[in-house]
Amino acid sequence: MPRILILGAGFGGLFAAKKLARVDADVIVVDRHNYHLFQPLLYQVATAGLPPSDIAWPIRSILSRQKNTSVLLDEVVDIDVGRREVILQNESVAFDYLIVATGSTHSYFGHEDWATIAPGLKSIDDATHIRRRILTAFERAEMTENDEEKKRLLRFVIVGGGPTGVELAGTIAELAHHTLAADFRRIDPRSATITLVEAGPRLLPHLHESLSDYARQSLQRLGVEVRLGTPVSHCDEEGVTIDGDRIATATVIWAAGVAASPVGRWLDEEIDNAGRIIVRPDLSISSDRNIFVIGDAALVRGAAGAPVPGIAPAAKQQGRFVADVIAKRIAGKPAAQTFHYRHAGHLATIGRRSAVIEFSHYKMKGWLAWWIWGIAHIYFLVGVPSPLLISIRWLWEYITYGRGARLITGGEQSD
Amino acid sequence: MPRILILGAGFGGLFAAKKLARVDADVIVVDRHNYHLFQPLLYQVATAGLPPSDIAWPIRSILSRQKNTSVLLDEVVDIDVGRREVILQNESVAFDYLIVATGSTHSYFGHEDWATIAPGLKSIDDATHIRRRILTAFERAEMTENDEEKKRLLRFVIVGGGPTGVELAGTIAELAHHTLAADFRRIDPRSATITLVEAGPRLLPHLHESLSDYARQSLQRLGVEVRLGTPVSHCDEEGVTIDGDRIATATVIWAAGVAASPVGRWLDEEIDNAGRIIVRPDLSISSDRNIFVIGDAALVRGAAGAPVPGIAPAAKQQGRFVADVIAKRIAGKPAAQTFHYRHAGHLATIGRRSAVIEFSHYKMKGWLAWWIWGIAHIYFLVGVPSPLLISIRWLWEYITYGRGARLITGGEQSD
Numbered sequence: 001m002p003r004i005l006i007l008g009a010g011f012g013g014l015f016a017a018k019k020l021a022r023v024d025a026d027v028i029v030v031d032r033h034n035y036h037l038f039q040p041l042l043y044q045v046a047t048a049g050l051p052p053s054d055i056a057w058p059i060r061s062i063l064s065r066q067k068n069t070s071v072l073l074d075e076v077v078d079i080d081v082g083r084r085e086v087i088l089q090n091e092s093v094a095f096d097y098l099i100v101a102t103g104s105t106h107s108y109f110g111h112e113d114w115a116t117i118a119p120g121l122k123s124i125d126d127a128t129h130i131r132r133r134i135l136t137a138f139e140r141a142e143m144t145e146n147d148e149e150k151k152r153l154l155r156f157v158i159v160g161g162g163p164t165g166v167e168l169a170g171t172i173a174e175l176a177h178h179t180l181a182a183d184f185r186r187i188d189p190r191s192a193t194i195t196l197v198e199a200g201p202r203l204l205p206h207l208h209e210s211l212s213d214y215a216r217q218s219l220q221r222l223g224v225e226v227r228l229g230t231p232v233s234h235c236d237e238e239g240v241t242i243d244g245d246r247i248a249t250a251t252v253i254w255a256a257g258v259a260a261s262p263v264g265r266w267l268d269e270e271i272d273n274a275g276r277i278i279v280r281p282d283l284s285i286s287s288d289r290n291i292f293v294i295g296d297a298a299l300v301r302g303a304a305g306a307p308v309p310g311i312a313p314a315a316k317q318q319g320r321f322v323a324d325v326i327a328k329r330i331a332g333k334p335a336a337q338t339f340h341y342r343h344a345g346h347l348a349t350i351g352r353r354s355a356v357i358e359f360s361h362y363k364m365k366g367w368l369a370w371w372i373w374g375i376a377h378i379y380f381l382v383g384v385p386s387p388l389l390i391s392i393r394w395l396w397e398y399i400t401y402g403r404g405a406r407l408i409t410g411g412e413q414s415d
Numbered sequence: 416m417p418r419i420l421i422l423g424a425g426f427g428g429l430f431a432a433k434k435l436a437r438v439d440a441d442v443i444v445v446d447r448h449n450y451h452l453f454q455p456l457l458y459q460v461a462t463a464g465l466p467p468s469d470i471a472w473p474i475r476s477i478l479s480r481q482k483n484t485s486v487l488l489d490e491v492v493d494i495d496v497g498r499r500e501v502i503l504q505n506e507s508v509a510f511d512y513l514i515v516a517t518g519s520t521h522s523y524f525g526h527e528d529w530a531t532i533a534p535g536l537k538s539i540d541d542a543t544h545i546r547r548r549i550l551t552a553f554e555r556a557e558m559t560e561n562d563e564e565k566k567r568l569l570r571f572v573i574v575g576g577g578p579t580g581v582e583l584a585g586t587i588a589e590l591a592h593h594t595l596a597a598d599f600r601r602i603d604p605r606s607a608t609i610t611l612v613e614a615g616p617r618l619l620p621h622l623h624e625s626l627s628d629y630a631r632q633s634l635q636r637l638g639v640e641v642r643l644g645t646p647v648s649h650c651d652e653e654g655v656t657i658d659g660d661r662i663a664t665a666t667v668i669w670a671a672g673v674a675a676s677p678v679g680r681w682l683d684e685e686i687d688n689a690g691r692i693i694v695r696p697d698l699s700i701s702s703d704r705n706i707f708v709i710g711d712a713a714l715v716r717g718a719a720g721a722p723v724p725g726i727a728p729a730a731k732q733q734g735r736f737v738a739d740v741i742a743k744r745i746a747g748k749p750a751a752q753t754f755h756y757r758h759a760g761h762l763a764t765i766g767r768r769s770a771v772i773e774f775s776h777y778k779m780k781g782w783l784a785w786w787i788w789g790i791a792h793i794y795f796l797v798g799v800p801s802p803l804l805i806s807i808r809w810l811w812e813y814i815t816y817g818r819g820a821r822l823i824t825g826g827e828q829s830d
Binding site: 033034035051052053054056058060061064065070071072073074090091124125128135139142143180182183184185186405406407408409410 | 448449450466467468469471472473475476479480485486487488489505506539540543550554557558595597598599600601820821822823824825
């Protein structure tokens, strides 16, 4: 029986695996975490809105009824293309077909030493780490007698004006100005300063300019200071330097850059400047038609030549496409030669009342967009019973302005 | 204005603070965690049934409307009884009245080096650590080729036959034999061995003997091996020695002993062999009538001379009693001289279908007891909206045998 190996159980890998349920093959899914993560809502965990297990589900239980599929909790070390074998930390696994769906990681543009100072948001552990940092900053501000230090602790800097940066800035502003407002006695959390820094000229650069403007205005209404065209030039324990300006802060969150996982090195293939493999139209690599790269690890060009965006629906479509190609080839039937991306739209939310939506030429913003955003996300959640729980939780938080998952766990208080 | 300082925001400290809401005093609550924990359900977090934030709520938000009360996230270093001052890690706080409600911690009976090998269950971090250990053992068993090692990884030993040990053993058995049964391909989780070890002659020694027998039989029906009268004599990375018998295991959980927090040293007072302060009938200490010790940190004798049990209702009653004594004294009114414990009953659950209940002379066991146990726990939950969410989650898990919070987070995979 042919063996299909899938590296990564994000949207691309998981949807490929599901599509292969009835194929007469031995399917193996490898991931370094035991959970599939609904990444679009990860910022909610980082800002204490949702508990981790509401947006992450064990890969094994998602795939447990799929008898041809097994799951390995392991990490990729290298790929031996010639021998068609993947070297994992605990073992090596040979394959007939390989789907590389290992996604992306933070990029600090050569300043990798900033990683501990300005954590990024990719995994559950990242999210609970950021949650701890934010909540601990308020606690330490309550304790200090030093006014300078108090100001530094109540300053939050988010680097990067894409969807994650916008969502984080809006939510942290609401956390400080509403949720925590009555909880402290020596400090007023409403005096916290939230700064969103973007190197480029506007927020949400993948959307129409009118929506970028709307997002900026909405954030400013929430009390967020938005600084455009200002790259970060330096970053240390005491603060950041932005465009020559020194900002003293204890909490910097990195939402600025992503780089593909080290697929170029593993596969010895040509990559673009974001580290993505330049794949063929059927998403296979140039040196081996049985090896496919999908999702954030691949540079795929759409109809007009523009790269397919690094969003969940694109990864899902690619996962299903590749699974179908492999299934057809195993069955000896002609397979599709070219992946065609169908763009459904872009969504981004700004706090708990407004969002922006762009469906091809149709644009939308405001509270109705927020409700559409919420319903779309609940609809797309893979697991059960989370949608029901998330709906109830959100409705509750919407009414009370509360955030239920405000736990400082792990690490040290002084972290 | 007199200052009332409360150390610890468990059941005792929190209920004292709530009772002091309308007293004309400056109330300060100190805890080393930012959350109040509903400890009776902590085993559910350790076994992946509930996410942490369903059973823990920020102390600040519970007390935020109580204007006379502030909260400090800090840890007690020492107490200066003579100067009426508590030395915390970050500052020192003077008091007029002090309520010490710092609870208890694990006791390894002189083998403190076993703590890293056999973790106990007292905090959220303990619970997620144990959850990671249990889930990782199954993952490593799936990966190993060595049959001996596989057997060792699929063996779980719980030390201590009190309520926590019984609850953990029953739930881990269900996790292995039902929830995870279909999730693995190389191992059969149903072959896992769960052993509950108790040094004394029976389980749940605080209950009637017939209920102890019932608990043992119920656990055995769930596939738990129950070993009574067998103390643990040795414990290391490779396994435990019980009554001369060597058991190879990768996962040992300690539910055997508790010791009070170091109150004796802080207050320089007489303690019993569990480290508890022997308090006066009004729960104050012998050297200062303005210092009270309550909950697991105090040895309080009931009507018949027997110690008041270390359970949540007892701590709550003591918290309320002491708050009332202080309030009366501040108001210049006569205060009660003697704390009277009203025993409501004991509850313990064994897996998801049976429980034992003892209300004074009335005994109950089986599925109806389980439903009463569940409703009682939801009823006693402090926070909102958790009861609703927990109810829905439990109902769902009851129907599906699923456990939604099966995330391996924090630490290393090889942990």
